[in-house]
Amino acid sequence: MPEPEIRPPPAGRRRRPFSLRNRGILAATLVLFAALALVGLALYEANYRVAVSSLQARMESYMYLVLAAMDVDASGRLSLAEEDLADPRLNQPGSGMYLQVEGRDQAWQSPSLLGVDLPELSQIEAGQSRFAEPGDSQGFFLYQYGIGWQLEDGSIEPFAVSVLVDAAEIRGQTRAFRQGLWRYLGAAAVILLLAQLAILYLVFRPLNRVSGDVARVESGLAERLEGEYPLELEPLARNVNRLLDTEQANQARIRNALDSLAHSLKTPLAVIQAGLPLHGGSAADSMQNAVHEMQRLIATRLERAGSSARRTLAExxxxxxxxxxxxxxxxxxxxxxxxxxxxxxxxxxxxxxxxx
Structure with missing residues (x-):
């Protein structure tokens, strides 16, 4: 049974590598967008922190307004002068701004809390404060402050003042900032990308000129790399010109040596060939054939040697x-x-x- 013929797999089409220009453009674009994305995220986070810090300061001011407006009688009953609370949103149900003062067995809530389900608020010690973001208070920013009200009999009545702000207020502020931020960063990305393309064009322009000059040398339209090149490319141009000069010198030397060799061999053969008829004899024909064969071999070998000495970059x-x-x-x-x-x-x- 004949053995199966094993054939090598067909060579796949070689994928053409990226040029230096395309690599530079791709790398610059990726770095640019990554940097702008990081800058955008950092600015957005900074703006969010500023907005939350400003909100916390406002909530503290509301807490002080509540402390100034609240009163506790001798029996420990809480009362609060609502007219001292300057923000009209506290009187508007569902306005997003809410106040609550909670004691042991009593509580006061602002009219804005009508119809709003508050999360369960934890107790806080007197003199302590706590600020929580929406993740901890179910959609509200929360600021709590604990106080202890001393009654006439010397006992202490604990109260917790809670200020709540709907998270939608901060989301609205940061949403507007985010839209404007990405709009301006997108415009900056386009401008910087165009600037980078222009810079890369100027950087790779000398390389394109060198490539064109080398192509002219390869096609025989020029013998050397002429012109001025940047400092980084001068060693390359100098070495290429040296290589071309060396190739020309080697080609001329080999041609001269082959011409000398051909002359040295053909002259004795011509003398031998001319003298064969004078001697005659039965060996004249065979010697004549041998001389012709030697002439043919010399011509063939010299032709092969001459072809191997030809210039690679010829006109x-x-x-x-x-x-x-x-x-x-x-x-x-x-x-x-x-x-x-x-x-x-x-x-x-x-x-x-x-x-x-």
Whole structure:
């Protein structure tokens, strides 16, 4: 049974890597948006903290208004002069601003609490204060302060003053700030992105010029990298020019050596070939064939050596004149056959190699 033939898997299409320009643009864009996002989050958090701090200060001022307006009689009954509370929202049900004074067995609430379900508030010691954000008080900012009211008989009646503000007030303030913040940061991102693109264009412009000059050398339109380059690219241009000079020098040296070798070998062979008929003999024909074979081998080896010494970056040779020259030579050799040759070729076609 024949063994199955094992074939290597077909080579996949090689993915073209990103250019330096695309990498720079991608990296700059990612860094820019990441930095602006972090700045936006930091500014939003700072604005939120400022708004909460300002709210806490206002809630403390409401607490002092309550302390100034409240009174406790000799029996410990709580009363509060509502006309001393200057904020009209305290008299508007569901306004978002709420007050409560709670004792052992009595409590006072502002009219704004009508129809509002308050969360269960914990007790607080006299002289202590507590501020809680909505996560701890079910949708309300809470500020509590504990007091102890001394009665005429010397006993202490504890009370807890609670100021509550709906979290929607802060959310509204921060929402407006957030919308404006992201709008301005988006405009800044567009401006900075355009500026970065312009900077990257200016930075990579010398590289593009070097690439174009190298392409001109490869196509044979130029022999060296000419012009002034930035300091960082001057060593590259200098080394490339040295490489080109070295290649030209090596090519000239090899060509001269091959010409000398061809002359040294062909001259003795020509002498031998000319002297063979004079000697005659039965070995003349075989020696003549050997000389022809040696001439053919020398020509072949010199041609291979010459092709290996050709310049990599050579001036392009037009194909049409060479083809016309070959056809003209063939017409002269085979003129008796009356052969007509027509050439259909692009006149701009070039061969990137040495003209022989």
């Amino acid at each position: 392009p040779a037009p194909v049409l004149p060479q083809l016309q020259r070959i056809i003209a030579s063939l017409d002269k050799v085979y003129s008796h056959r009356l052969i007509t040759a027509e050439v259909t070729i692009d006149s701009e076609l070039n061969f990137y190699g040495e003209e022989r």
